[in-house]
Amino acid sequence: MDDFFNSIKLRIDYDNKSKSSKGKKNRKMAIPRDLLFKCPRCQQLTFMDEFEKNQKVCLECNYHSRLSSKERINMIIDEGTFIEYDEYLSSKNPLNFPDYDKKIEQAKIVSGENDAVKTGEGKIFSKLSVIIIMESNFMMGSMGSVVGEKISRAFENAIEKKLSVVLFSASGGARMQEGIISLMQMAKTSAAVSKHNDAGLLYISVMTDPTTGGVTASFASLGDIIIAEPKILIGFAGRRVIEGTIKQKLPDDFQTAEFMLEHGFVDMIVDRENMKNTIYNILDLHDFSNGRDGGKLNNE
Amino acid sequence: MNDVSSWSKINIIREKDRPTIKDYIHLIFDMYYEFHGDRYFGDDLAITGGIAKLDGMPVTIISNVKGKNIEENKQSNFGMAHPEGYRKALRLAKQAEKFKRPIICFIDTPGAFCGVEAEQRGQGEAIARNIMSFFNLKTPIISVVLGEGGSGGALALGVCDRLAMLENTVYSVISPRGCATILWKDSSKEKKAADIMKITAEDLISFKIADDIIKESSGGAHKDPEETAYNLKEYLNKTISELLEKDIETLLINRYNKFRKIGEFFEDKSSL
Numbered sequence A: 001m002d003d004f005f006n007s008i009k010l011r012i013d014y015d016n017k018s019k020s021s022k023g024k025k026n027r028k029m030a031i032p033r034d035l036l037f038k039c040p041r042c043q044q045l046t047f048m049d050e051f052e053k054n055q056k057v058c059l060e061c062n063y064h065s066r067l068s069s070k071e072r073i074n075m076i077i078d079e080g081t082f083i084e085y086d087e088y089l090s091s092k093n094p095l096n097f098p099d100y101d102k103k104i105e106q107a108k109i110v111s112g113e114n115d116a117v118k119t120g121e122g123k124i125f126s127k128l129s130v131i132i133i134m135e136s137n138f139m140m141g142s143m144g145s146v147v148g149e150k151i152s153r154a155f156e157n158a159i160e161k162k163l164s165v166v167l168f169s170a171s172g173g174a175r176m177q178e179g180i181i182s183l184m185q186m187a188k189t190s191a192a193v194s195k196h197n198d199a200g201l202l203y204i205s206v207m208t209d210p211t212t213g214g215v216t217a218s219f220a221s222l223g224d225i226i227i228a229e230p231k232i233l234i235g236f237a238g239r240r241v242i243e244g245t246i247k248q249k250l251p252d253d254f255q256t257a258e259f260m261l262e263h264g265f266v267d268m269i270v271d272r273e274n275m276k277n278t279i280y281n282i283l284d285l286h287d288f289s290n291g292r293d294g295g296k297l298n299n300e
Numbered sequence B: 001m002n003d004v005s006s007w008s009k010i011n012i013i014r015e016k017d018r019p020t021i022k023d024y025i026h027l028i029f030d031m032y033y034e035f036h037g038d039r040y041f042g043d044d045l046a047i048t049g050g051i052a053k054l055d056g057m058p059v060t061i062i063s064n065v066k067g068k069n070i071e072e073n074k075q076s077n078f079g080m081a082h083p084e085g086y087r088k089a090l091r092l093a094k095q096a097e098k099f100k101r102p103i104i105c106f107i108d109t110p111g112a113f114c115g116v117e118a119e120q121r122g123q124g125e126a127i128a129r130n131i132m133s134f135f136n137l138k139t140p141i142i143s144v145v146l147g148e149g150g151s152g153g154a155l156a157l158g159v160c161d162r163l164a165m166l167e168n169t170v171y172s173v174i175s176p177r178g179c180a181t182i183l184w185k186d187s188s189k190e191k192k193a194a195d196i197m198k199i200t201a202e203d204l205i206s207f208k209i210a211d212d213i214i215k216e217s218s219g220g221a222h223k224d225p226e227e228t229a230y231n232l233k234e235y236l237n238k239t240i241s242e243l244l245e246k247d248i249e250t251l252l253i254n255r256y257n258k259f260r261k262i263g264e265f266f267e268d269k270s271s272l
């Protein structure tokens, strides 16, 4: 066991040295992330290649760790079918909030994205759908104007094209740096969900790690069907805030996907390896063109 | 421009005898009947709601409840609602829609309650459901901030056709204290945070989020609750008649657009 850690330590040192010359931008990437995954749920260390082979799911406890929006698209959308919407929308600093511009610039570099959500349309085993994927690498997936606008537009596009929406949430909540404007994005997105709902269209909300705060308290909780990945964090209030209020430590399973399932706020928990199939089947069950026109159930 | 700083406003709304909904309700409305319970779990006294008359017109009232002493605050949980509070609010709002009564929401809360049971009973879902459902209510909705409007807990009563704020009130995504803790790991810098966050009524007007400011009595609402109540009543009467002139379809489209417009961003590739 000692050897295991020594060899890793050596490789980390080497990595840090070899990359430090490339400047500050890359330093974050240089740490053991390249090599090891430490599970935030069970603390188990796994070699990165094994972890990645397992679709970034902890081999020990089945925690479904965070994916970038690109990784998610590769996993869910048929190759070459994704058409991105509004990719050039990017944040302003409406409050002149200190250091916000710098934070945005850094987040763009770290995530390779322009903001904390990717929207578009693509095919899931040939079924066309509007896809919304939040990007936790961009300022913890927090929701400001850009996230609110892109999600609202995506739902509006779906209404126009009569498409279902599949949304993967991953967010720490509202983006504090945009103040009250970020809070109002909860209303804006929920209104768009409501319109899509009124049009009789399907919205599948897939909660991934983490789904918290203002995102839980708006569109993520409003799916016709709510799916969660195993062992992820779902909640409204921050754990530490609650612990501060009640002055005791909370159990480990508090605010997990399993906790939310038990309390009735999630329809089902689906493993990553079955996710695409499950979404496809649900889309298929809602597809009126598919040998069933609704008969007398169809009011039109 | 008003030169009262956001911090002095916060001090005014934190005055011990700042009037709450319990002071205003009988000064503004007649025949208030309070109704209880969400019909699923229980009754949350952090939110009061019911029916009353505003100069002869039946209306539905939904409000956060703050106390003025420990006893009252224990009962109303310092204005921090649990999910059943928001679900009671939604039940009463749908009742208002059925009987074609305008809805008047009063916002006065630091935020939704953060606790174990609130999570178990779906605090996030309850707030989300209110926000979404209020967009579809086929009756006019006015929301008025009476003290502080804190985060999602305020927005749960904040989807409306007209948002008004009493002169000294604030509305924010996170408390100045919370913001200071995150920014500088120092909650005592909340005064500085309050300025940065742009949370006053004037700020919200400039963002086109709030529509109107209602005058308080000189020095703050606590100096003369009756005068402030009079101003509130006048505003509500005027605004309800304006909203009732519109047909419901127009009202709902306007309500959607009011929130749909909020947000500032770059659109072009060239801005990157």
Ligand SMILES: [Zn+2]
Binding pocket: A039, A040, A041, A042, A043, A044, A058, A059, A060, A061, A062, A063
């Ligand atoms: Zn694990």
